[in-house]
Amino acid sequence: MASRRGNAKTGEHSDKYSVLLPTYNERENLPLIVWLLAKYFGESGYNYEIIVIDDGSPDGTLQIAEQLQKIYGADKILLRPRAKKLGLGTAYIHGIKHASGNFVIIMDADLSHHPKFIAQFIEKQKEGGYDLVSGTRYRGDGGVYGWDLRRKLISRGANFVTQVLLRPGASDLTGSFRLYKKEVLEKLVEQCVSKGYVFQMEMIVRARQLGYTVGEVPISFVDRVYGESKLGGNEIVSFLKGLLTLFATT
């Protein structure tokens, strides 16, 4: 019934893609993202595993993950939980240690990033031999759903300032839907010191400095929680602080 596309078979059989999913209170989204990942990886034929790094979610995310493991198999769903909410950088380090793939995909677990783009990331990486491939909302037919004018203005404005100051050679720095060669991710996480989305920005800036090649794939970002996340003066100020820190230190 499910037919395998030819492209994955003619490529290297040794390539394996580890998807890192740091989760915190994603009891409802986790099954959905895993279902989508399994669906699209199944269709594309690429070898994969999903590593769920749950930071002690009080809502039972880990229990859901255990059920998913029974459904999809312990070779496909790996659980590597942590006791409490720690940083994203350490989540990646923790996840990489248990990743058996030679490529690592990082993405959000809340369905704002859609697994259908992963095959495009993989193909782009093969096409150019890139060390990392970044999803961009700002190029091609990339875009966002659920943002009003004010939000778009802030996003584009912030990105413009970032481009002028950092000249990073990538169009979308705060996006965190990316494919890395495993050793590249390891090296970068080691070097980066920032937190949060500034950390994602720093990864790309340092990647360029270290001479790694960056490819881009347009993605659509579906923001289902926009109404609830506040983007006010405080957040903007902290973004600028992070940006200026990168400006002065990289």
Added chain:
Amino acid sequence: MTKLLEWLLGVSLIGVAWGLVTFDLLDLQLPPQYRELAWPMPVYLLVAFGCYSLAAVGYRVATFNDCEDAAKELQAQIKEAKEDLKKKGLKMNHISLEVSHVHRAVYF
């Protein structure tokens, strides 16, 4: 070299060139038109950059794609996923199509 240092270097070089021409510091006896042109250059450049920035950001906001289809597709797939997972034996106490009310980090 950090970006900050690159900028400082660039600004210094331009500043020195501007100073040399405007105030004729090397005593080159340049024709007065050069000096008159050079003198307001920094302001002109800043204004030009300001206009470019407004135009660029304005254009990018106007052409920022809205992914209506992606959202619809996602909604449909969520329904499909929930049915399929129930069949496969997943037990969820409370599944809603509403957005889950969690605090999520702001996304730029």
